[in-house]
Amino acid sequence: MSNILEKIFSKKYFPPILTILVLLIGSLAIANLLSDTTIIIEQDNVVIRESAATNSNAIVELSSGDQVTVISSDNGWNRVRFGTYDGWIPQWLLDNQQLVSDQNIYAQILVNTPVYSSPDENSELITNLESGQYLPINYESNGWISVTLTDGVGYFRTRLVGLINPEQVPTAELTEEAMDEQALEAERLALQDIGVIRSDFQLLYDSPSVYADYIYEIDRDQTFTVLDIVTDDVGNEFAFVEDENGIRGYVEDRLVAYLADSVGHVGTTNPGSLADATILIDPGHGGEDPGAISYDELTYEKDVTLDTAYIIRDHLEALGAEVLMTRDDDSFVPLNGIVDISNQSNADVFISLHYDASLYPDWSGITTYYYHESDFSIADSINNELINVNMINNGTNFGNYHVIRENSRPAVLLELGYMSNTNDLVSIRSEDYRHNIAEAIVTGLSNYFDNQAANEASN
Numbered sequence: 001m002s003n004i005l006e007k008i009f010s011k012k013y014f015p016p017i018l019t020i021l022v023l024l025i026g027s028l029a030i031a032n033l034l035s036d037t038t039i040i041i042e043q044d045n046v047v048i049r050e051s052a053a054t055n056s057n058a059i060v061e062l063s064s065g066d067q068v069t070v071i072s073s074d075n076g077w078n079r080v081r082f083g084t085y086d087g088w089i090p091q092w093l094l095d096n097q098q099l100v101s102d103q104n105i106y107a108q109i110l111v112n113t114p115v116y117s118s119p120d121e122n123s124e125l126i127t128n129l130e131s132g133q134y135l136p137i138n139y140e141s142n143g144w145i146s147v148t149l150t151d152g153v154g155y156f157r158t159r160l161v162g163l164i165n166p167e168q169v170p171t172a173e174l175t176e177e178a179m180d181e182q183a184l185e186a187e188r189l190a191l192q193d194i195g196v197i198r199s200d201f202q203l204l205y206d207s208p209s210v211y212a213d214y215i216y217e218i219d220r221d222q223t224f225t226v227l228d229i230v231t232d233d234v235g236n237e238f239a240f241v242e243d244e245n246g247i248r249g250y251v252e253d254r255l256v257a258y259l260a261d262s263v264g265h266v267g268t269t270n271p272g273s274l275a276d277a278t279i280l281i282d283p284g285h286g287g288e289d290p291g292a293i294s295y296d297e298l299t300y301e302k303d304v305t306l307d308t309a310y311i312i313r314d315h316l317e318a319l320g321a322e323v324l325m326t327r328d329d330d331s332f333v334p335l336n337g338i339v340d341i342s343n344q345s346n347a348d349v350f351i352s353l354h355y356d357a358s359l360y361p362d363w364s365g366i367t368t369y370y371y372h373e374s375d376f377s378i379a380d381s382i383n384n385e386l387i388n389v390n391m392i393n394n395g396t397n398f399g400n401y402h403v404i405r406e407n408s409r410p411a412v413l414l415e416l417g418y419m420s421n422t423n424d425l426v427s428i429r430s431e432d433y434r435h436n437i438a439e440a441i442v443t444g445l446s447n448y449f450d451n452q453a454a455n456e457a458s459n
């Protein structure tokens, strides 16, 4: 909608005389424009058709600059009025100005696309088209594309594919790698606005504030379409979302997992056992970035994470695992660099080590974070052992942290106690505590790989 209004009010379509007219008539004219949705046609060869199908009769051909009034929109088609004419034009044609017309179109298969015997998801599934293919289409109608395959005519959803002119179909074969990357990009694009809430007891607010009234309590794993991101008075970001029933509201953006982020993420690997696994340890912070600093300025997070990493490394290597580290001295690796190291590794698990800090001195304990749903089991397996360490345990939680979100390897982030809590700090400073943590993490990893192997064997 805003797109259409932008077009209407943009200078390009607003000759000065009209501007003056609108200024004179004032709000009345604006109200008029708002209630009658007008589309200005920006390309040639747009045809109004008798029905919402590219193979239906053409009523009239429009020219660039023509204005039509939209009566209704459905399934990618607009019912429009143009002078005395009344008919249909496809929105996907208006959105895709690369397309020359609604005829002679190729479908670019972007994601695994089911093909049905009729334009109905309940009809017989004929086949699945794999991404990277290009097919000439018979016609498009009401959000469905008709194609002729070797085994007959089939139908798939228009929204799943790209629409291009025949000249745009690549002639040279793409390399497999380029095709894979293209498919991943397309999948990310298709999922870019889909968010999921992976925490219990979250609320859908009626305005962007945690003090606002709430509309309902969100189910764990509920998905939303994210329409916008807004910021409240104190700088917290809220996602403006719509649920599957069309109910709109606000959720804290830090709680939203975007499905597009998980495209290309390696969920699980199965090395067989910890002895055959590669573990990448990321000692949080380093160099110019001290991380949290204790109240007496004697303890820096960057030093404790590095020391903890050494102990974990020793334990893992003693059991035969291969251990990589994002740093093994007091150097600074930027977040992107950490992710690059991981994405270029074959790590079975990436573990980022941190110690927490809060303005609230009472906050205490260990928290295990994951971002990708497929990494929950690793996080939980580790946390199930950390529970045995003498420290409050805050559980396994979703956390929107860069180094795990952007990580293509299975990834978890551990906050191993609060440096801002006096009791926690005593533990954090003790070698015993770090050894206990390291043992718990190693046992958790070992259990995880054993479970993986057992699951694989039983399948």
Ligand SMILES: [Zn+2]
Binding pocket: 284, 285, 291, 292, 301, 353, 354, 355, 356
């Ligand atoms: Zn940290």
